Amino acid sequence: MNTEKTAELLLASLEKVIKGKRDVLRLFITAYLTGGHVLLEDVPGVGKTTLVKTFAALIENGGHPTLFKRIQCTPDLLPYDITGVEIFNAGLNAFEFMEGPVFTDILLADELNRTPPKVQSALLEAMAERQVTAGTVTRPLNPFFFTAATQNPVESLGTYPLPAAQLDRFSMSLSIGYPDEEAECALLHEQTQPAASEPIEPVVSMQDIQASREEQQRVFVHPALEKIIAGIGKATRTHPAFTLGTSPRAGIHLLQTARTFALINGRSWVEDGDIRLLAPSVLAHRCVIKTGSGTATELIAAITETVIRAADKTTDWTQSPGA
Numbered sequence: 001m002n003t004e005k006t007a008e009l010l011l012a013s014l015e016k017v018i019k020g021k022r023d024v025l026r027l028f029i030t031a032y033l034t035g036g037h038v039l040l041e042d043v044p045g046v047g048k049t050t051l052v053k054t055f056a057a058l059i060e061n062g063g064h065p066t067l068f069k070r071i072q073c074t075p076d077l078l079p080y081d082i083t084g085v086e087i088f089n090a091g092l093n094a095f096e097f098m099e100g101p102v103f104t105d106i107l108l109a110d111e112l113n114r115t116p117p118k119v120q121s122a123l124l125e126a127m128a129e130r131q132v133t134a135g136t137v138t139r140p141l142n143p144f145f146f147t148a149a150t151q152n153p154v155e156s157l158g159t160y161p162l163p164a165a166q167l168d169r170f171s172m173s174l175s176i177g178y179p180d181e182e183a184e185c186a187l188l189h190e191q192t193q194p195a196a197s198e199p200i201e202p203v204v205s206m207q208d209i210q211a212s213r214e215e216q217q218r219v220f221v222h223p224a225l226e227k228i229i230a231g232i233g234k235a236t237r238t239h240p241a242f243t244l245g246t247s248p249r250a251g252i253h254l255l256q257t258a259r260t261f262a263l264i265n266g267r268s269w270v271e272d273g274d275i276r277l278l279a280p281s282v283l284a285h286r287c288v289i290k291t292g293s294g295t296a297t298e299l300i301a302a303i304t305e306t307v308i309r310a311a312d313k314t315t316d317w318t319q320s321p322g323a
Contacts, residue, residue, distance in 0.1 A: 010203065019186050031172040034253075039172070041153045048176060059206065067106070067142075071108070072110050079118060105144055105145065106146045106148070107145070108149075164244060172253075221258070254282045258275055284297040
């Protein structure tokens with residue numbers, strides 16, 4: 001199964017649960033297929049947890065739904081509550097490692113900003129390296145390990161801002177937002193007519209995900225687009241509204257997600273429109289903006305548009321220069 005078909009099956013199933021949010025769901029699927037992690041920043045009750053739980057149920061791993069675990073982050077959480085801990089087994093007269101919730105396929109870290117930075121950092125190695133080091137032993141995680149973290153951006157009481165190093169590990173930051181009236185009515189109807197809802201069954205397998213990631217490596221990226229991505233990154237680092245611009249890692253994530261997004265749209269090449277659409281979701285959360293300068297999302301969109309407009313309009317995105 002190719003990437004386009006895999007994404008179509010996932011999207012069709014997710015839309016049965018998350019109503020009227022097709023564009024956000026496509027971006028979420030894009031991030032997962034690429035191998036990135038997602039930060040869901042939104043108000044309570046719009047379906048963040050439901051999205052991740054449903055998504056996990058749609059992927060088959062060895063004949064069963066993919067392994068899903070959830071961490072409800074609180075101020076008293078400790079790092080080993082996430083990664084695991086060595087405990088003494090009196091029967092064996094030896095220490096044994098009890099795996100934490102990161103030893104899974106899909107992890108939901110709910111309200112990540114409610115736990116202290118020391119605990120937030122426990123996820124860094126897992127997200128970046130897909131491994132956990134406890135004591136002197138490093139243990140590998142599933143190579144398909146995926147983290148979706150949530151935070152409420154409108155409530156600051158009892159929260160700890162996510163550090164820049166943590167934010168830079170998320171390939172995308174997304175907001176589901178409130179549903180429109182039609183979608184909300186459909187949600188209410190399902191509560192009064194529960195028989196109308198369909199059971200959630202896996203629609204793709206881990207083999208399909210692996211095939212997608214292999215296909216992504218064959219997507220053509222014109223050198224001019226690489227220059228555009230680098231130009232966007234440079235512009236964020238020199239823009240007067242930012243105190244912190246994007247890292248080179250951010251540019252890599254933008255390139256990788258653009259490859260996947262092209263495949264989802266039935267293309268084997270990346271276009272400037274992919275960069276224009278993806279840049280705000282991939283880059284904005286990594287920037288630190290000065291007070292009163294607007295929103296990072298709007299500024300990234302404006303910077304991206306400026307850089308793309310300065311590029312050569314006669315470029316053929318489907319082939320190398322001189323081909």
